[in-house]
Amino acid sequence: MTKPVTIGLLNLRRVFRDRTNIFFVILLPLLMVFTTGLMFGQDSSRLGVTGAAEGPLAERLVASLEGTEHATVERVGSEEALRDLVERGAVDAGLIVPEGYDERVREGDAEVSVLSRPDDWGALNLTTWVRSMVSQEATLLGAARFAEAESGGDFDTRLDDAENADIPGIEVAAVTTGESVFPEDVSQYALAAPPILLLFTFLTSLTTAIGIVQTRQSGIARRMYSTPTGVGTIVFGEALGRFVITLTQALLILFGSALLFGVVWGDLVATAAVLTAFCLVGSGAAMLLGSVFKTEGSAVSAALGIGLAAAAAGGTMVPLDAFSGVVRAAAYVTPHAWGYEAFSEIVRHGGGIIDVLPQIAVLLGYAAVLFGLGAWRLQKVITR
Amino acid sequence: MPFLEVEGISKSYGSTKVVDNVSFSIAEGETYGLLGPNGAGKTTTISIIVGILQRDSGSIRINGKEHSVTDKASKAHIGFVPQQLAVYPDLSAVDNLRFFARLYGLSRADARRRSEEVLEVIGLSDRAGETVSAFSGGMARRLNIGIGLLNRPGLLILDEPTVGVDPQSRNAIFENVKKQTGEGVAVLYTTHYMEEAERLCDRVGVIDGGQIKAEGTQRELVSAVGEDDTIVLRMDGGRESAIRTLEALPETKQVSGEGSEITMLVADARAVLPQVLDSLTQTGTVLRSVEVREPDLEAVFLHLTGKALRD
Numbered sequence: 001m002t003k004p005v006t007i008g009l010l011n012l013r014r015v016f017r018d019r020t021n022i023f024f025v026i027l028l029p030l031l032m033v034f035t036t037g038l039m040f041g042q043d044s045s046r047l048g049v050t051g052a053a054e055g056p057l058a059e060r061l062v063a064s065l066e067g068t069e070h071a072t073v074e075r076v077g078s079e080e081a082l083r084d085l086v087e088r089g090a091v092d093a094g095l096i097v098p099e100g101y102d103e104r105v106r107e108g109d110a111e112v113s114v115l116s117r118p119d120d121w122g123a124l125n126l127t128t129w130v131r132s133m134v135s136q137e138a139t140l141l142g143a144a145r146f147a148e149a150e151s152g153g154d155f156d157t158r159l160d161d162a163e164n165a166d167i168p169g170i171e172v173a174a175v176t177t178g179e180s181v182f183p184e185d186v187s188q189y190a191l192a193a194p195p196i197l198l199l200f201t202f203l204t205s206l207t208t209a210i211g212i213v214q215t216r217q218s219g220i221a222r223r224m225y226s227t228p229t230g231v232g233t234i235v236f237g238e239a240l241g242r243f244v245i246t247l248t249q250a251l252l253i254l255f256g257s258a259l260l261f262g263v264v265w266g267d268l269v270a271t272a273a274v275l276t277a278f279c280l281v282g283s284g285a286a287m288l289l290g291s292v293f294k295t296e297g298s299a300v301s302a303a304l305g306i307g308l309a310a311a312a313a314g315g316t317m318v319p320l321d322a323f324s325g326v327v328r329a330a331a332y333v334t335p336h337a338w339g340y341e342a343f344s345e346i347v348r349h350g351g352g353i354i355d356v357l358p359q360i361a362v363l364l365g366y367a368a369v370l371f372g373l374g375a376w377r378l379q380k381v382i383t384r
Numbered sequence: 385m386p387f388l389e390v391e392g393i394s395k396s397y398g399s400t401k402v403v404d405n406v407s408f409s410i411a412e413g414e415t416y417g418l419l420g421p422n423g424a425g426k427t428t429t430i431s432i433i434v435g436i437l438q439r440d441s442g443s444i445r446i447n448g449k450e451h452s453v454t455d456k457a458s459k460a461h462i463g464f465v466p467q468q469l470a471v472y473p474d475l476s477a478v479d480n481l482r483f484f485a486r487l488y489g490l491s492r493a494d495a496r497r498r499s500e501e502v503l504e505v506i507g508l509s510d511r512a513g514e515t516v517s518a519f520s521g522g523m524a525r526r527l528n529i530g531i532g533l534l535n536r537p538g539l540l541i542l543d544e545p546t547v548g549v550d551p552q553s554r555n556a557i558f559e560n561v562k563k564q565t566g567e568g569v570a571v572l573y574t575t576h577y578m579e580e581a582e583r584l585c586d587r588v589g590v591i592d593g594g595q596i597k598a599e600g601t602q603r604e605l606v607s608a609v610g611e612d613d614t615i616v617l618r619m620d621g622g623r624e625s626a627i628r629t630l631e632a633l634p635e636t637k638q639v640s641g642e643g644s645e646i647t648m649l650v651a652d653a654r655a656v657l658p659q660v661l662d663s664l665t666q667t668g669t670v671l672r673s674v675e676v677r678e679p680d681l682e683a684v685f686l687h688l689t690g691k692a693l694r695d
Contacts, residue, residue, distance in 0.1 A: 014472065017475075220470045225436045226464040227488050228487075383436070
């Protein structure tokens with residue numbers, strides 16, 4: 001075992017001797033965990049409001065919006081300033097309470113406007129909520145106006161009556177079933193870290209194919225074979241090198257995210273098993289790439305192309321949970337989707353090794369095929 | 385007993401025979417040159433002997449034992465210096481040496497010790513920690529050779545080790561090779577530089593088209609192809625009497641004169657020269673210079689293959 005270990009460790013050493021690799025292999029993934037985590041953990045939507053000072057009824061509407069946790073309400077001095085905030089994305093949407101709102105309410109033809117950027121799905125959600133809140137307010141105001149018209153009395157008293165009245169209505173009971181895709185007790189970084197780990201370890205492992213191409217093209221592989229070292233030992237050593245590099249990066253991301261961002265990776269055995277299986281897939285793919293391509297340039301292009309395409313298709317760029325139908329089914333062609341699913345089970349839902357056995361089996365299947373092909377091919381190119 | 389015995393090895397790729405029934409042997413302390421142009425089959429022959437390429441037929445014995453690609457015991461006797469710079473450019477010289485020393489089966493401590501020794505031999509001790517990418521071409525070549533010396537080989541195989549090397553490094557490489565043969569190492573040296581073969585090799589095999597066309601010492605090869613030596617004499621006057629004197633010598637094959645210069649063809653100039661000088665001195669001829677031109681391996685190669693070495 002000494003010689004394969006010697007070859008494997010040499011590969012590891014060569015990767016981490018290069019300082020640029022330290023950035024791309026360790027720092028960048030952790031930075032990505034941080035930024036993606038921030039996105040997952042973004043605060044509630046922000047709603048800008050102008051016109052609250054138009055009168056007590058305007059103030060009442062704005063206060064009703066402020067009284068919920070659904071959105072953070074920010075009062076803005078003018079319509080122009082609000083428009084600017086919406087356009088810049090400083091707030092998700094803006095509610096304009098027009099001049100003379102109170103008088104118009106009393107006259108029964110009040111209108112408010114909601115500003116949002118086109119094709120902003122977050123704003124659409126917020127607008128729906130604002131529409132619902134305004135509608136509730138309009139119901140009360142309508143009831144007060146009706147009571148004023150039918151029974152006399154002033155509007156404000158009738159509004160108080162309407163507010164205190166016990167009017168039968170239809171309650172919509174929203175009940176959830178199954179597990180939440182993103183449980184609230186899981187930190188935003190724990191949601192971000194697994195896909196980033198999968199994306200980067202696979203990408204890095206593929207780029208280690210360049211080392212194999214260099215070793216072949218410079219004649220080093222054949223020189224190794226001229227020593228009392230069997231071709232099987234050389235191939236095993238190169239494979240071990242790829243695996244050690246990939247696993248090292250994966251562990252650095254794992255422990256780095258745990259230490260820096262408090263990511264809880266769940267069951268240790270299950271996490272280790274999924275991680276090992278996924279790293280084997282990556283290093284197997286690297287072996288195949290490194291033995292097929294003849295130049296470093298073509299190997300780099302293929303590694304980046306395949307690595308990024310598989311990451312995107314496998315749900316590590318846009319969450320796999322957002323995929324549906326054929327796209328989701330197709331995602332499972334990639335090892336990333338299986339890794340993502342396994343980590344989701346472990347990290348989000350507290351799954352153990354038994355829960356992720358199917359995913360591990362699939363990943364090991366990928367690894368066996370890729371390693372088999374890569375080893376066979378590399379052996380051939382060294383000895384021919 | 386020869387340290388390396390090659391008998392009738394052949395190798396084909398498809399219908400193309402790149403090595404065709406090649407046989408030769410090398411004794412301990414002997415340098416054997418494979419001289420031939422690019423594409424002659426030198427590197428393929430070497431790859432088979434080193435054990436990185438399977439032969440189709442023939443046999444190879446190293447130190448009396450049959451050798452094959454899977455024979456690790458025989459490989460332990462071979463030091464291989466490929467034509468390519470087969471070193472890691474991003475590692476230091478000493479790291480490269482230690483890595484290959486480990487592949488030769490040396491323990492960690494032995495690998496460290498042997499690497500230091502080899503660095504001394506190749507004159508890179510003071511640059512041991514520098515990455516190879518910072519080396520000149522000549523230094524990298526020396527390191528390339530150094531790796532081949534790690535296992536104290538009985539057979540050192542060098543495949544065109546001086547390609548792209550400056551004259552100073554080339555001399556250093558020659559000195560290294562001579563030092564190895566002085567220590568009893570059998571050396572197989574391929575080159576397409578005639579001067580190198582003439583300077584380094586005890587015996588030469590002329591290879592072309594995958595076949596050894598002839599082999600022997602330079603002298604034997606020249607004799608075998610029947611080329612004559614030339615003696616050029618320059619003198620102050622008395623040319624005609626000198627020509628007559630020289631024509632009378634039994635070893636003379638041809639004499640001709642032009643201006644103050646006489647050119648004579650003989651079978652072995654070195655043997656005849658004392659007699660030539662004696663005869664001319666007796667006739668009172670005053671010689672200004674004497675030049676001996678022996679047929680070189682270039683001429684031999686041309687004679688054997690009908691083409692120049694660098695064609």
